[in-house]
């Protein structure tokens with residue numbers, strides 16, 4: 001088994017620049033490329049044949065920014081960049097070649113080429129992004145269908161996994177992980193009990209206490225889930241959370257008895273919210289706890305069951321936010 005242990009440091013190292021910062025950096029880079037090409041073009045004299053050749057080569061580089069903008073920002077970005085390039089280029093065509101209509105026509109032809117080089121890839125990149133989004137939505141809906149069926153089998157409720165996913169993402173937001181990591185952690189929470197598909201009904205649904213042997217079977221579900229989920233390319237990180245979702249901070253959990261930060265951060269977050277959801281949900285043998293009662297119980301187990309840092313972060317979440325999620329995923333009947 002190629003289970004890779006993750007610590008919060010690993011996650012911190014893996015945090016990428018936010019989407020907003022990424023876009024700003026791309027805009028700065030694109031503007032720098034445009035300025036560089038303009039400087040190379042305008043500052044290269046045309047007096048000797050050799051320099052004139054260079055001047056013309058630099059002029060042709062104006063097609064690069066619209067293509068880059070198309071790849072990064074789609075059709076709108078490509079059009080905006082082609083407009084900037086056009087303004088720079090038109091100045092050259094009409095100021096440097098007054099009265100030379102043939103050369104001006106030639107350069108306007110080049111200018112049209114810059115627009116074509118931006119607009120067509122821009123449209124294609126937009127289309128590709130929209131298809132990828134549709135594919136991601138379809139994957140998500142398939143996963144939701146699967147976990148709803150599993151939740152219904154065990155809990156007679158369909159929405160436990162979706163609640164814990166959203167609670168986990170609330171903590172992930174507070175910790176400040178990037179969107180990609182948050183999504184992976186969310187999938188891990190959503191799919192945590194997928195391995196229970198391998199647990200026979202007579203054990204999973206047994207109303208009485210389980211025997212030692214039956215517990216042994218039950219304890220296999222994190223590994224079974226890991227083996228199911230790791231096969232799916234975009235769920236590799238989620239698989240680690242599935243594997244470790246019954247590990248406890250003091251090392252008393254299973255399947256490996258991992259301790260402290262050797263438990264993936266996503267699994268440590270999940271443990272807290274899973275307990276919160278269990279405590280605040282209706283059970284046949286007890287009424288749901290209030291937020292205050294559940295929070296007190298979680299605090300009591302901070303440092304033993306749960307990572308104290310995660311518990312502290314969980315306690316900063318407003319109860320109304322948790323209740324809003326619970327209300328949105330309330331099981332009907």
Ligand SMILES: [Fe+2]
Pocket residue numbers: 192193221245246
């Ligand atoms: Fe589980």
